[in-house]
Amino acid sequence: MTDADDEIVRSGRDAEGTKRALVRAARRRFATEGYRATTVRQIAADVGVNVALINRYFVSKDGLFEACMLRTSDELATRSQARASTPAEVIERLIVHALNAPNGDDPLQLLLLLRSSGDENADRIRRRTLEHFTRKLAGASGWSPDDPATQPVLLKAQLAIATMLGVVMLRTSAAVEPVASATAEELAGPLREALRVLLDDQRS
Amino acid sequence: MTDADDEIVRSGRDAEGTKRALVRAARRRFATEGYRATTVRQIAADVGVNVALINRYFVSKDGLFEACMLRTSDELATRSQARASTPAEVIERLIVHALNAPNGDDPLQLLLLLRSSGDENADRIRRRTLEHFTRKLAGASGWSPDDPATQPVLLKAQLAIATMLGVVMLRTSAAVEPVASATAEELAGPLREALRVLLDDQRS
DNA sequence: TCGTCAAGTCAGCATCCGCTTACATGTCGA
DNA sequence: TCGACATGTAAGCGGATGCTGACTTGACGA
Numbered sequence: 001m002t003d004a005d006d007e008i009v010r011s012g013r014d015a016e017g018t019k020r021a022l023v024r025a026a027r028r029r030f031a032t033e034g035y036r037a038t039t040v041r042q043i044a045a046d047v048g049v050n051v052a053l054i055n056r057y058f059v060s061k062d063g064l065f066e067a068c069m070l071r072t073s074d075e076l077a078t079r080s081q082a083r084a085s086t087p088a089e090v091i092e093r094l095i096v097h098a099l100n101a102p103n104g105d106d107p108l109q110l111l112l113l114l115r116s117s118g119d120e121n122a123d124r125i126r127r128r129t130l131e132h133f134t135r136k137l138a139g140a141s142g143w144s145p146d147d148p149a150t151q152p153v154l155l156k157a158q159l160a161i162a163t164m165l166g167v168v169m170l171r172t173s174a175a176v177e178p179v180a181s182a183t184a185e186e187l188a189g190p191l192r193e194a195l196r197v198l199l200d201d202q203r204s
Numbered sequence: 205m206t207d208a209d210d211e212i213v214r215s216g217r218d219a220e221g222t223k224r225a226l227v228r229a230a231r232r233r234f235a236t237e238g239y240r241a242t243t244v245r246q247i248a249a250d251v252g253v254n255v256a257l258i259n260r261y262f263v264s265k266d267g268l269f270e271a272c273m274l275r276t277s278d279e280l281a282t283r284s285q286a287r288a289s290t291p292a293e294v295i296e297r298l299i300v301h302a303l304n305a306p307n308g309d310d311p312l313q314l315l316l317l318l319r320s321s322g323d324e325n326a327d328r329i330r331r332r333t334l335e336h337f338t339r340k341l342a343g344a345s346g347w348s349p350d351d352p353a354t355q356p357v358l359l360k361a362q363l364a365i366a367t368m369l370g371v372v373m374l375r376t377s378a379a380v381e382p383v384a385s386a387t388a389e390e391l392a393g394p395l396r397e398a399l400r401v402l403l404d405d406q407r408s
Numbered sequence: 409t410c411g412t413c414a415a416g417t418c419a420g421c422a423t424c425c426g427c428t429t430a431c432a433t434g435t436c437g438a
Numbered sequence: 439t440c441g442a443c444a445t446g447t448a449a450g451c452g453g454a455t456g457c458t459g460a461c462t463t464g465a466c467g468a
Contacts, residue, residue: 036240130380156394158383162374166366176334179362190360193401
């Protein structure tokens with residue numbers, strides 16, 4: 001495990017480690033404060049590294065954002081690769097993912113939080129990742145991607161994602177009470193019910 | 205009705221009309237592109253007016269954002285003042301409000317509630333508006349605000365709001381398919397079911 | 409007709425942001 | 439030991455952004 005990359009320790013002289021640390025710090029900033037509000041100087045300062053390295057390693061701020069999206073996309077793909085399970089399990093994992101990880105490191109949380117960047121390429125990646133995630137979610141409910149009757153299920157899956165997105169935003173970005181300080185346990189119950197309606201129905 | 209304030213017509217020499225037009229244009233920008241990405245020059249250009257007027261009338265960009273928040277807060281309060289109705293009616297109104305025509309201002313109002321400006325005062329207004337809206341929604345389901353047993357209902361009402369916010373976000377800001385180009389009718393069905401679980405239950 | 413004042417404009421300042429260029433420094437093989 | 443290269447730094451440029459103060463224009467009453 002190459003964790004603890006963004007420690008202040010940062011021994012330097014380790015390009016790959018520095019890149020990882022930059023992506024980590026950037027992801028956190030982008031997720032919590034948005035693309036435009038995040039400055040490359042902030043990110044560099046978080047890692048304890050000179051600003052110019054961002055341009056050296058990622059060409060531009062857009063490039064760094066894209067790297068964040070790609071890494072999030074990868075992690076998400078890896079996790080959902082874990083054998084397709086029952087709808088109930090999928091729902092459970094979705095809830096746990098979104099409600100824990102208060103530091104904003106969870107890829108699902110990050111993906112949901114990412115707002116539009118203004119950069120065309122990064123926005124396309126974000127859209128594609130979300131759509132891929134939608135299909136995964138619908139697929140885990142036992143639908144074939146080619147079945148034309150799947151269309152309404154895709155919509156429902158996306159509504160489930162939208163629900164989680166809204167919850168995460170209200171909790172982290174807007175900090176609205178009481179949902180912001182509610183425990184994961186308090187939220188899990190109602191969320192389970194709502195998501196079951198959307199994901200676990202009888203093919204109606 | 206003093207609509208059509210942001211027409212190119214803008215006869216000038218009408219301070220109140222200009223202020224309203226600025227708030228309208230600003231709200232659209234803030235909601236769709238976020239606070240930081242929106243520039244005062246853009247807003248002024250949208251209205252066809254000199255930038256300096258923003259500072260004259262609203263002191264600062266923060267002040268303009270706060271005016272936007274206050275206006276949506278007012279409009280939202282006015283609408284929900286319409287006699288408390290049955291949960292089913294409330295759900296229906298919520299859905300219509302959020303799914304209205306994309307050029308309409310209704311979804312933008314909700315979207316604006318998610319945007320944080322960094323300004324302490326404006327953010328407080330946003331939080332307060334959302335919390336007030338939550339209580340209204342819970343109240344429409346027949347719960348007294350003082351009953352301690354209401355707490356979980358507040359949470360559920362907020363989850364319902366979160367769902368609608370997420371849907372609006374995916375449709376307008378992220379433009380993720382298929383939800384972005386789905387019709388209101390296609391979405392209304394599943395949304396009704398999900399919201400009913402959260403708002404119309406049997407006090408469980 | 410003309411003075412007054414609000415409504416609106418103009419030009420520019422200070423600051424920040426993304427990015428680049430030139431330079432310093434640590435590491436490692438010959 | 440030392441040169442070569444990769445890693446990291448310092449300084450600053452060009453442009454955008456928020457905001458300001460002095461100015462112009464138009465409406466209206468005496």
